[in-house]
Amino acid sequence: MITDKKVVIIGAGNMGGALLGGIRRADLVPPENLLITGLRPEHLETLAGRWGVGWATDNVAAVQSADIIMLCLKPQAVAAVLAEIADHLDPAQLVISIAAGIPTDLISKGIRQHNPIVRVMPNIAALVDEAASAICLGQYANETHKTIAAHIFQAVGRVFFVHERLMDAVTGLSGSxxxxxxxxxxxxxxxxxxxxxxxxxxxxxxxxxxxxxxxxxxxxxxxxxxxxxxxxxxxxxxxxxxxxxxxxxxxxxxxxxxxxxxxxxxxxxxxxxxxx
Ligand SMILES: NC(=O)c1ccc[n+]([C@@H]2O[C@H](COP(=O)([O-])OP(=O)(O)OC[C@H]3O[C@@H](n4cnc5c(N)ncnc54)[C@H](OP(=O)(O)O)[C@@H]3O)[C@@H](O)[C@H]2O)c1
Structure with a gap:
């Protein structure tokens, strides 16, 4: 159901790379609809080459063609990237964040728009498709967005739905x-x-x-x-x-x-x- 969507992974590090691998192994999204971004061209070129997807260091250009934006950044990098992309988002674009400890309302504030936001806490076993991922919805996300996120994270393991107030407990149990x-x-x-x-x-x-x-x-x-x-x-x-x-x-x-x-x-x- 998301094969026709364009997905950009912002911050293709450990988790972003693991999610990319899972998405491709499950053939959820064709390679031509996948784009990864990061800071180091040589790392991006190697990772993108492995899965046959596109890569860029320009987050603004990358988000403009995307239906789904996956924020796989360290928490401390999130504010700057949101400020960078905020004026270039379409309100229909779904934002999925795995940044630990960043609430959905803070992401909404950062992008200054009412985009649907889904927050996920996966764990490192995503590398072997055995992650335990907890998913919660932000204020503007609906069942369709929940299903899309579930499909993506089911590609790397098992998925559980929780209220956002329980995400810190998820971090303490399955994240760590x-x-x-x-x-x-x-x-x-x-x-x-x-x-x-x-x-x-x-x-x-x-x-x-x-x-x-x-x-x-x-x-x-x-x-x-x-x-x-x-x-x-x-x-x-x-x-x-x-x-x-x-x-x-x-x-x-x-x-x-x-x-x-x-x-x-x-x-x-x-x-x-x-x-x-
Ligand atoms: N690792 C885990 O076990 C785990 C589990 C659950 C949740 N998480 C969450 O997942 C998130 C990512 O963790 P991680 O372990 O994957 O970290 P990571 O390996 O450092 O990945 C973050 C990536 O973001 C890139 N980046 C930094 N600034 C950027 C910018 N301005 N634009 C685009 N890309 C940028 C970094 O590039 P460079 O490499 O070039 O610096 C890096 O590749 C964190 O919020 C963490 O809390 C991680």
Missing amino acids: GPAYIYMVIESLSDGGVKMGLPREVATALAAQTVLGAARLIQETGIHPAVLRDQVTTPGGTTIAAIHDLETRGLRSMLISAVVTATERARELSALVPDHA
């Missing part, structure tokens, strides 16, 4: 979450190495264990506590380890990590200048 899980995998691997496993085997076993456990939750829909009970033999090894994890506060630690990251996301949002 891959880093927590890397630490879990690394620690499990260390445990394996301590008990004699070669490092490569230990890391591969740990990563596959996390992947498998996650897929079981997704594919069965069974509550994680029930799945845990199913693998916990009375008097066995797993309950011994669970006792250890409970004593050392694993659950409390992870809850606290999400709370702390959410609060930090709120603090960072408050620092965004009003003229974004």
